[in-house]
Amino acid sequence: MRYLLILTALLPMLALAGTAYKSIDANGNVVYSDTPSTHDQKVIQVADAPYTPLPDSVLRYQKELRDGIAKRLSEADLKPDPSTVTLYTTTWCGYCRKARAYLNEHKIPFQDINIETPTGAQQMLAVSSDGKGVPLLVWKNSRKRGFSTQTYDALFAKAN
Incomplete structure (x- = not known):
């Protein structure tokens, strides 16, 4: 049992x-x-479980929503400056706190964007459409999701 x-x-x-x-x-x-x-x-x-395909009306509605979001995002120009370290975070995330502490400790200037606000959520959507988790660090051509000292050390070591 x-x-x-x-x-x-x-x-x-x-x-x-x-x-x-x-x-x-x-x-x-x-x-x-x-x-x-x-x-x-x-x-x-373990294979995927059987599922029911969505009807065409739902697929059309989803496409309209994605197109509308893409249009609003392009008009808003919410993408960050690639030369600035941008950190997408929440207030309750422990890894977000560790990422902020790492950047502060290493005196790396960064822009902290709280994705719990409507503007912050839109800004994160502009750089990461999958929205899988935080923290998300965006800098130059790199996107690092999550936090580990080793990952951040390797990323910023390349800059020196």
């Missing part, structure tokens, strides 16, 4: 992963992962 509950809890995660690996660690615990280990016992392939 315990394993059934664990597998049930993992199924949504497995659906996103595509391939899941089941292995047993040194303590005899069953481990599910999206990366193979040396002790793999079973590989589970």
